[in-house]
Amino acid sequence: MTVRAILRAAAVLGAGSLALTACTTSDNSGPRADRSSESRPGAPAPDQSSAPAQTAAPDDNSGRVLAQVTGRDSIVLTITGVERAASGKSVTVSATLKNTGAKVFFGISAYGGTDASIKGRMHSLAGATLTDTAHNVRYNVLRDTAGGCLCSTALRALKPGETVPVFAQFPAPPASVRSVDFQLPTFPNSTIPLETAR
Incomplete structure (x- = not known):
């Protein structure tokens, strides 16, 4: 080449x-x-989030805690509501009892108090009291016409981790009273707000 x-x-x-x-x-x-x-046009703006939107839980007071105390054998009493009747004559305290211990709790009978005239008190909240500390007046649980308490009855032993809802109804303190002490045998006193009826 x-x-x-x-x-x-x-x-x-x-x-x-x-x-x-x-x-x-x-x-x-x-x-x-x-x-x-x-x-670029398909990319999210800096202030946008790819996480799903969260919705608010319904306002049903299911998670409300007014007071919480621990009694014998790791039983926790959580007061979730205090409602004054529209008539102004009674107050209902709502709560839960939870066994946070490792053994079955058989001591429910202590919550019935010592008043033997109350029908079926041994497995109830008949021993609960409400105290108006401002006027030094203590209120016992109301009774029905048959002599039973206006409260939770037929309570059974609590298994470990078990929670049960309970209630007790009392005569209402004067409308001017804004807080009361709730006491259940074997538990410390709990000071709770007392709102006017809605």
Whole structure:
């Protein structure tokens, strides 16, 4: 092959290489620019969150805690409501009893108090009291016409981790009283707010 033929071949190869390089650079830069411009409109704005929206829990006072005390054998009393009747004559205390211990609790009978005239008191909240400390007056649980307490009855042993709802109804202190002490045998006193009837 002559020198001229070699130079001509080299020139053709060099031009082809330059053309290939130009095409490769152009192909890479073009799509990159296109991809970036296409992805921007679909990207979330900085203040948007990809997490699902949370809705508020219904306001049913199910998680309300007015007072909480621990009694014998790791039984926890949580007072969740104190409602004055519209008539102004009674107050109902709502609560839960939870066994936070590791053994079955059989001591429910202590909550019935010592008044033997109350029918079925041994497995009830008949021993609960409400005290108006401002006037130094203590109120016992109300009774029905049959002599039973207006409170939770037929309570059974509590298994470990078990929770039961309970209530007790009392004569209402004067409307001016804003707080009272609730006491159940084997538990410390609990001071709780007393709201007016709605």
